[in-house]
Amino acid sequence: MISVYADLAIGLVLAFLLLSLLVSGINEAFVRMLGIRSKFLWAYLRDTLDGGSEEGKSWIPTKVADVFAKLPFSKDDPRPEHSPDPAPPVVAPVPVDPATVLAADEPVPKIDMTERIYQRLQEIDHPKGKRTSISDIPPERFSGAVMELVSAEEDGVEGLLTKLEAINSPLAGHLRGVWEGAQRDLEKFRRGVENWFDGEMQRLSNLYRRYVKWVVFALGVTLTLLFGMDALEYGKTLLRDNAFRAGVAAIAGGSEGGLTALEEKCAGAKPYDCVTESLSSPAMVKVFDHAIVSITIPPGGEDPSLNWNGALWWDRVSSPGHWPGFILTVVALLFGAPFWWDVLRRLTGFRNRS
Known part of the structure; x- marks a missing residue:
């Protein structure tokens, strides 16, 4: 018995x-074909490094339909253009004079910080079209990219933070908190940036999985009925x-x-x-x-x-x-x-x- x-x-x-594997396979094929995971990551980076789009809207979708219907086919692709070249050997400082920007009445100049970070990550990219296919950035790699930007500034971390604050980059507030928490110690700052970015990636992954559950549910219902x-x-x-x-x-x-x-x-x-x-x-x-x-x-x-x-x-x-x-x-x-x-x-x- x-x-x-x-x-x-x-x-x-x-x-x-067997049915779960079929559901996962269809979902993964759809996500890879349309680059949804990569677009989702770079939409977050756009919000974190540069702020919203030119219309003032957030790059990160807020609804399931936006993630799997609007984001894959939107003309405004948040991903930087793919570059087959290795990262530039010389890191240029952020081209901003904070004193001039703060004293002028003109609009804050737009500096593409997302593009600058991508330049430090080009080696882990793979050619899969005109746009980058990076869908996962190791925290230690991101902190290394930030430290390279810091090394290009004459005043180090303070110089970078001042310029980021001048151009109203949301990253300035995050890095300022990490810098003060590290008691202005450069090595602690690097580890702090790594831990902060790791936490952000976990939060982003949880948000993405919450959206994916609805897609898995829809695929599960469809396949259950079809079979x-x-x-x-x-x-x-x-x-x-x-x-x-x-x-x-x-x-x-x-x-x-x-x-x-x-x-x-x-x-x-x-x-x-x-x-x-x-x-x-x-x-x-x-x-x-x-x-x-x-x-x-x-x-x-x-x-x-x-x-x-x-x-x-x-x-x-x-x-x-x-x-x-x-x-x-x-x-x-x-x-x-x-x-x-x-x-x-x-x-x-x-x-x-x-």
Whole structure:
């Protein structure tokens, strides 16, 4: 009896794992193709280093639709243009005279600090178009870029902070707090910038994952309906499949205890052909048989064929009796592939090689 429930658990977990991998794969392909993760990072950097856009609006999207619909196709790409050259060997100081800027009544000059930071990160970029593909910046790399900007100023950190404050860069307030917290010690300042940026990246990652959850939910609902994956019905199918195999094994061992299950399964068919077909098509193989388009593999070694199941699929999807199973499948997919892989490892006793 324990083996029956173990088979049921493994079958369900494996089905959830396969669907979760499909959801993750589609989401990752969409994100990589449109460069969403990279655009999200550089939108944050634009806000942090230069402030809002020319219209005074924030670069960071505030809604899920903005992240996955507006940001990928917006004409205002926040990413700097890709440069195949290594970082310039000489770091030029920020071209601003704070005294002149503060004394003048003219608008504050726009200095592209994002571009200046990118120049110090060019070595970790990869050519994937006209814009940078950097989607992750190590904190130690960012702090190193800031320290290179500091070394270019005559007055060091104070000189850089004064110029950033003169051009109203939001970065000035963050670095000023780190500088004062480091008690004006240069090494502590470098570590402070590294820790600050690491915390900002964690906050940004949490914000991005919150948006991604909605996309995963939408993909989970879509795939569950397209495949007609009723988790409750699939669990019953696994139990029936296990009972049928146990009956066949009992008959093979000389017992007639499984004859009833065999007669019900093979009613009107040749027992030998029925048993062969059933054993070669376990419940796991049939998990996606109710999809809007299914694949049939003939037993004679012929080429697989695609079958349109539009009418049967619609009857299944529109039947309220299947909705609880659909809801259970969608909820299971929200846990993600790593969760179901870990559960499968625990159930099967599989351990990763060290």
